Amino acid sequence: MSESPAALRGDRSIAYLALLPSAVLLMLLVAVPTFTVIMISMQDVGIGELSGRFVGLDNYVWVLTHPSFYQALVNTLIWVFGCVSLDMFIGLGIALLLNQSFTLRGIARAVALAPYLIPTIVAVLVWRYMFHDIVGVLNYLLMKIGVIEHSLLWLNSPGTAMLSVILVGTWKFFPFVVLALLGILQSIPQEQYESARIDGASAIQQFRLITLPYLMPIFLLTAMLRTIWTFHKFDIIYLLTGGGPLNATTTLPIFVYQKAFIDFETGRATATAIVISLILAAMLGVYFVLIRRAEKRQ
Amino acid sequence: MLRMIAGLELPTKGDILIDDHVVTRLQPKDRNIAMVFQNYALYPHMTIFENIAFPLRVRGLKSKDIVEKVRWATSLVKIDHLLDRKPREASGGERQRTALARSLVRDPSVFLLDEPLSNLDAKLRNSARDELRQFQERVGVTSIYVTHDQTEAMALGDRIVVLDKGCIRQVGSPEEIYGQPADTFVASFMGAPPMNLFKTDRMTIGFRPENFLPEESFQDKDELMVLPFRPQRDEYLGDERLFYGDTEAPLPAARVVARVSISLHVLITLKEWTNFAVRRSDLRFFDTASGLALPSSAETPQSQVGWESYV
Numbered sequence: 238m239s240e241s242p243a244a245l246r247g248d249r250s251i252a253y254l255a256l257l258p259s260a261v262l263l264m265l266l267v268a269v270p271t272f273t274v275i276m277i278s279m280q281d282v283g284i285g286e287l288s289g290r291f292v293g294l295d296n297y298v299w300v301l302t303h304p305s306f307y308q309a310l311v312n313t314l315i316w317v318f319g320c321v322s323l324d325m326f327i328g329l330g331i332a333l334l335l336n337q338s339f340t341l342r343g344i345a346r347a348v349a350l351a352p353y354l355i356p357t358i359v360a361v362l363v364w365r366y367m368f369h370d371i372v373g374v375l376n377y378l379l380m381k382i383g384v385i386e387h388s389l390l391w392l393n394s395p396g397t398a399m400l401s402v403i404l405v406g407t408w409k410f411f412p413f414v415v416l417a418l419l420g421i422l423q424s425i426p427q428e429q430y431e432s433a434r435i436d437g438a439s440a441i442q443q444f445r446l447i448t449l450p451y452l453m454p455i456f457l458l459t460a461m462l463r464t465i466w467t468f469h470k471f472d473i474i475y476l477l478t479g480g481g482p483l484n485a486t487t488t489l490p491i492f493v494y495q496k497a498f499i500d501f502e503t504g505r506a507t508a509t510a511i512v513i514s515l516i517l518a519a520m521l522g523v524y525f526v527l528i529r530r531a532e533k534r535q
Numbered sequence: 536m537l538r539m540i541a542g543l544e545l546p547t548k549g550d551i552l553i554d555d556h557v558v559t560r561l562q563p564k565d566r567n568i569a570m571v572f573q574n575y576a577l578y579p580h581m582t583i584f585e586n587i588a589f590p591l592r593v594r595g596l597k598s599k600d601i602v603e604k605v606r607w608a609t610s611l612v613k614i615d616h617l618l619d620r621k622p623r624e625a626s627g628g629e630r631q632r633t634a635l636a637r638s639l640v641r642d643p644s645v646f647l648l649d650e651p652l653s654n655l656d657a658k659l660r661n662s663a664r665d666e667l668r669q670f671q672e673r674v675g676v677t678s679i680y681v682t683h684d685q686t687e688a689m690a691l692g693d694r695i696v697v698l699d700k701g702c703i704r705q706v707g708s709p710e711e712i713y714g715q716p717a718d719t720f721v722a723s724f725m726g727a728p729p730m731n732l733f734k735t736d737r738m739t740i741g742f743r744p745e746n747f748l749p750e751e752s753f754q755d756k757d758e759l760m761v762l763p764f765r766p767q768r769d770e771y772l773g774d775e776r777l778f779y780g781d782t783e784a785p786l787p788a789a790r791v792v793a794r795v796s797i798s799l800h801v802l803i804t805l806k807e808w809t810n811f812a813v814r815r816s817d818l819r820f821f822d823t824a825s826g827l828a829l830p831s832s833a834e835t836p837q838s839q840v841g842w843e844s845y846v
Contacts, residue, residue: 428576431543436590436641437564446589450580534580 274507282503289504296508306509308484309492310516312399313468316488319403320410320467325460327407328414329452333444335415336422346419353412361476364405368392392478395485402474402486409473410463417459418452425451453531461524468517489513536698537647537681541570554644569638570647574654575630577622577637583629584618587637608636612670627655628663635667639674646671646678652687664690685725689713697721715819719826722819728777730819731791738829739821740786744777744794746817749801750810760818762786764793764811766803778803782811 278296282289300306335346352360367375368391376388391401425448433443471490474480480487480495487495489509497506538544540551542563550559558566569590577586585592587608591601609615612632622630631651638646651667652660668691671678682688688695689709697704697712697720704724705717716722716730722741723729730741750761766780778793793811795803803809820829 426574426576428572428574429578431538431541431563432570432572432576433589433593434543435541435563435568435570436593436637438589438593442593446581446593447578450578 274511277504278508278511280504282507284501286503292504296504297512299505300509300512305484305487306492306512309487309489312484312486313488315399316403316406316470316474316486317464317467319399320406320470321460321463323403323407324411324414324463325456328411328459329418329456331411332415332418332422333448335419349415350412352409353416355409357409357472358476360405360409361473364408365392365477368401393482395483398478398482398485402477405477406467406470406473410466414459414463417455421452421455422448450534453534454528457524457528457531461521461528464520464524465517468513468520536701537570537649537679540645540679541568541647542566566645567641567643568645568647569641569643571631571634571638571649571651573650575622575634575651577630577633579622582619582621583614583625583633586622586633587640589637590641604640605636608639611639611673612636628659631655631663635670643676646676648678648680650682651680653683660687667691685727689725697724699724715828717828719821722821728792728794731789732821733786733789734823735787737823739823739826741819741821742813742817744792745796746813747791747793747811748795748799748813749803750812752799752801753812753814758814758816759812760785760815761810761812763808764791765808766793766805769803769805773797 277288279291279293280289281292281295331349335342335349339345367373370376370388370390370393373388373391375391376385379385380388389397391397429447430443433447438446469490470488471494474486474488475491475494478486480491490513493506493509493513496502496509539546540553542558542561546559550557552558553566553568577583578589581589584605587605588601591604596604605618606615609618612635614629614632614636617625617629617633622633625633631654634651648667652663655663664687671691680688680691682691689712692709694706695709695712696706697717699720705712705721707715707717712721712725716725719732719739719741723732726743728744730743731747732739732741747762747764750756750759753759762782762785764778764780764782766778768779770777770779775794775796778795780791780793782789782791795801821827822829
């Protein structure tokens with residue numbers, strides 16, 4: 238090319254100039270809050286204060302040596318694993334079902350998506366009625382078919398509280414999985430199944446050898462998104478149980494909330510939040526490796 | 536049609552027989568047929584080897600037998616060197632051969648081919664057509680080949696079935712289909728450019744463009760029907776020239792095409808009337824109302840005498 242280096246240099250500075258507003262915006266929106274949080278996590282910030290005495294890594298030491306942090310971590314892992322595995326399992330099943338052709342399929346698809354569209358607060362109120370030990374429909378039905386002998390305190394006993402919130406979390410978000418997987422299922426060319434049928438592949442072989450490889454990357458990506466969102470999920474648990482009974486459903490976000498807004502220990506709360514981010518980042522790393530492997534196979 | 540033979544769809548009525556067995560209600564896998572789809576239906580996440588091995592794998596063959604069988608099939612279609620590639624890393628022609636090899640490994644009693652060449656470019660299509668025919672002769676399996684391309688049908692078929700909107704119009708060898716079309720649909724469908732047709736009230740008279748030549752190029756003038764022709768436009772195709780123009784009496788005025796070989800050194804001037812002619816034996820007659828062929832002049836002498844009286 239015959240362009241002079243000077244002209245090129247000029248073009249390049251204009252290009253950087255054009256990028257500047259977005260770069261500044263990004264800094265303000267991401268870098269500044271992150272930096273602030275890191276700073277606060279190393280200070281002893283109390284009630285009504287924005288900063289406090291610098292304490293180094295004391296807050297982190299507190300977090301990592303405090304038993305209730307580990308209790309919340311275990312609760313979070315149960316909550317995330319329970320929700321995401323049920324979400325994925327039920328979502329895949331319903332997506333496969335809705336991919337078949339049957340009458341009223343359009344209506345069935347709309348109904349399957351309904352939980353995703355209902356506002357969390359409405360869903361939680363309805364579920365609290367259903368879980369109710371006296372008027373709840375869940376106890377009534379389970380007693381009627383003989384699974385349980387007397388009413389269970391679904392949300393108010395440590396044994397069933399986690400199960401109950403997982404149930405609601407799964408119910409609320411499995412439609413997202415259906416939506417993502419159904420899109421992929423519909424893009425698989427029908428000829429591949431027809432060819433496989435002529436070649437003598439059974440329905441299970443067709444699923445294992447054709448459907449699954451097509452689904453895998455999106456399946457893992459969806460599982461990753463669901464993991465991030467479920468890890469951070471606050472409203473469903475807080476509105477259903479408030480983290481109780483006896484901290485049985487206190488996950489990490491609720492633990493942070495209690496530290497920051499009930500105990501007013503903002504420094505320790507932010508330190509916990511940063512530890513959470515690191516744990517989540519490690520989990521996402523595993524997903525990225527899996528997704529890359531699945532995509533390579535395609 | 537192919538989908539019914541393959542067992543993917545049920546016929547509304549009637550039965551399908553393969554080797555004297557009624558297979559109408561059998562599952563696709565129990566019919567021992569192989570099908571090559573228009574888009575080849577290869578599995579994108581499997582290598583070419585895995586694709587070809589698929590029918591054997593789902594039947595639970597031992598991996599040693601699978602490898603042997605795949606090697607045999609790939610050597611027949613000459614893609615041995617591509618086995619580790621994914622379909623998207625192979626060219627259109629290679630994909631087509633992969634699909635052929637996949638259908639071959641099962642030793643089917645019938646091959647069903649659904650426009651396998653339509654996804655290839657024009658140049659490749661010609662050589663692929665030749666290879667396909669050679670391949671078919673080598674394996675010697677009955678093949679049903681669906682195509683929209685008349686040239687392909689003529690080139691590959693031992694027997695051609697001309698279908699129009701699901702109805703069979705004619706069954707016959709390429710020579711029969713081209714030379715003795717059963718009706719005006721077949722006459723105008725097979726051959727490019729199509730047969731020239733002249734409609735009168737009772738009878739439609741037709742002849743092929745290559746039989747419509749300047750009168751002076753014929754030796755034996757007794758056998759001819761002479762027709763004045765005024766070419767309006769011509770197309771030079773290298774080995775031949777197509778003339779598009781009008782005719783007049785004795786036949787009703789119509790747009791006709793003449794296909795004149797370049798080796799036939801005659802001077803034809805555009806927009807001027809020239810006497811062209813057709814051998815009487817090359818004329819074909821159809822009933823105007825039904826479109827069905829009437830006995831041709833060569834076989835029935837009385838119509839040879841009589842055609843002018845119909846006009």
